[in-house]
Amino acid sequence: MINAYQQYQQNYILSAPPEKLVVMLCEGALKFARLAKKAIEEKNYAEANNYLIRTQDIIMELNASLDMEYEISKNLRSLYNFIYQRLIEANLKKDGGVVEEIEPLLEDLKDTWQRVYIEVSGLGKNGK
Secondary structure (H helix, E strand, O other), X not given: OOOHHXXXXXXXXXXXXXXXXXXXXXXXXXXXXXXXXXXXXXXXXXXXXXXXXHHHHHHHHHHHXXXXXXXHXXXXXHHHHXXXXXXXXXXXXXXXXXXXXXXXXXXHHHHHHHHHHHXXXXXXXXXX
């Protein structure tokens, strides 16, 4: 049975505009990457594996959602593929340094998509 909070979250996600969903995915990828890095530092490799796979899944979802009619999508695909490959390497080697290397990329993606969402939704107009 779904509790009220879970139902609220599900409704929020299902009703969110696409740009907001991308922001939420980027936030999730960043969160899981940071948790993976922490787990690697603590030598909890099973947990690190779980978090790295969750991050990889999010990056693959972002990659699959690209509309390749736009030039920017080609650049994003290259970036997503790079991040994905580095995540695989981090997982194989259990290397927190590789995760640390992609954190700024994930942060930039999140910030960029947040700005897109604000602009598209009109939230940034008139100080709102």
